[in-house]
Amino acid sequence: MTGPSTPGTEPGRELVHRAVPYRDPEHQAEVLAGPVAGALEDNRRALxxxxxxxxxELERSLGTDAGVEFCRPERMxxxxxxxxxxxxxxxxxGALAxxxxxxxxxxxxVDLPGTDPAYWTRLxxxxxxxxxxxxxxxxCCFPDGDDAREAVGALHDEFLVDGGTIPSGHRRGDHELLREYPQPPPSELGFPLVTLPVQLSGLAAMRRVVQRHAVLSGLGPERVEDLVLAVNELVSNGIEHxxxxxxxxxxxxPAGLVAEMTDSAACHLAFPGLAAPPLSGVRGRGMWLASExxxxxxxWTAEDDPGRVQGTVVRVTMGSP
Incomplete structure (x- = not known):
């Protein structure tokens, strides 16, 4: 039996971000059943x-054929x-398409290797x-507790409590939180296969170098082409901007071929590569394309992680399918 549904999102409406306190897995599923079932009834997807x-508990409440798309935390x-x-x-x-x-x-x-408070905050x-x-x-679900709501409220606009929403009252600025929870500096990967300073006249030669090493790394033709295009976008950004x-x-x-672009200039995008820029935009498309x-x-940027890196460091990894 599902609980009361909460107002969801209407077509064309932007993101609504809610924190969901819970006592135990049974209570967590009880709180989630309403909004998840409501989303499916409204022709929205539930991920x-x-x-x-x-x-x-959710599958027991909603049924295994309800249409919910589950993904294992360790995979995501x-x-x-x-x-x-x-x-x-x-x-x-993809769901919208x-x-x-x-x-x-x-x-x-969840408690997974490589995750800590900085990981979850930045995510x-x-x-x-x-x-x-x-x-x-x-x-976003979290175990409820005496101080938990203030900490979690720093990242969320609203709480979902007893089937209704209330303002968090603790929301903090993104840049302030990024500075408080910096990511680890770039890991050392040993002696590189290639170290290549690149100027505008050397872009074509650089693409050939990346293509050769991608083929030698066992990447298939499509992934070789994608990696060459991604690296070209990143290096071109360093040249142009x-x-x-x-x-x-x-x-x-072991994860695949790693390509890293370093530049002495700072990148001034707080979340580079995460969202496609508008069609009329002239900045940010290369980083987003490389991410895709x-x-x-x-x-890593000096602005995002002051004192930990110099200028800008961008790494992409491409493995075999």
């Missing part, structure tokens, strides 16, 4: 990433926060940016 106990969160936000964005846009009028997403922090902020102009009701002379490095790792074409995109 849910929760722990197994909550999933079992197998990448850095901005890449995960890009995965959510692609899933939402298939005819859904909107999407209800459900997630929760929440990245999701706000990646999904901000899409008709999405985003429900940065110092004019970025440096490309390549590594072969590769498996993982990571960006």
């Amino acid at each position: 849910v990433v929760v722990e197994p106990e909550c999933r079992s 969160h197998s990448a850095p926060p901005f890449t995960v936000a890009g995965r959510w964005s692609r899933a939402v846009r 298939d005819g859904a009028t909107g999407v209800c997403t459900v997630s929760q922090p 929440d902020l990245a999701l706000d940016h990646a999904l901000g102009d899409l008709p999405v009701e985003m429900l 940065g110092s004019g002379a970025p440096v490309l490095r390549l590594w072969r790792t 074409l590769t498996d993982v995109l990571q960006v």
Whole structure:
């Protein structure tokens, strides 16, 4: 039996971001059943990433054939926060392209390797940016407690409590939170296969170098083409909008071929690559395209992580299918 549904998103309406306190998995599923069922009844899609106990309770309440799309947390969160936000964005846009009028997403922090408070904070902020102009009701579950609502409220506009919504009253600025929860600095990958300073006249030669190493890394033709285009976009950004002379490095790792563009100029985009810029825009499209074409995109900037990096570092990884 489902609980009361909450107001969702209407066609054309932008993101609604709500935090959902819960006592235990049974209570969590009880609170979620109403909005998830309501989304499905409204021809919206329900994309849910929760722990197994909550999933079992939701399936018991709604039925295994209700149409909810579940994803295992360890699969969704197998990448850095901005890449995960890009995965959510692609899933939402795919649902809309298939005819859904909107999407209800459900997630929760889980204890996984490589995750910590900085990971979950940056992911929440990245999701706000990646999904901000899409008709999405985003429900973020958290264990309720004495101080939990103030901490979680810093990241959310509203709480979903007893079937209704209340303002969080604790929302903080994105840039303030990004500074408070910085991402780790770029990891050392050892001696690179290639170190190549690139200027405008050297773009064609650079593309050939990337193509050769992508083929030698075992990437198929389509993924080779995608990686070459992605790296070309990143390096071209450094030439056109940065110092004019970025440096490309390549590594072969267990995850795939890694290409890194470093530039002495700072990037002034807080969430680079997360959302497609408007068709009339002239900035940000290259970073977004690189994110769409590769498996993982990571960006470190002196502005985002002061004192940890110099200028801008952008890494993309492309593995075998």
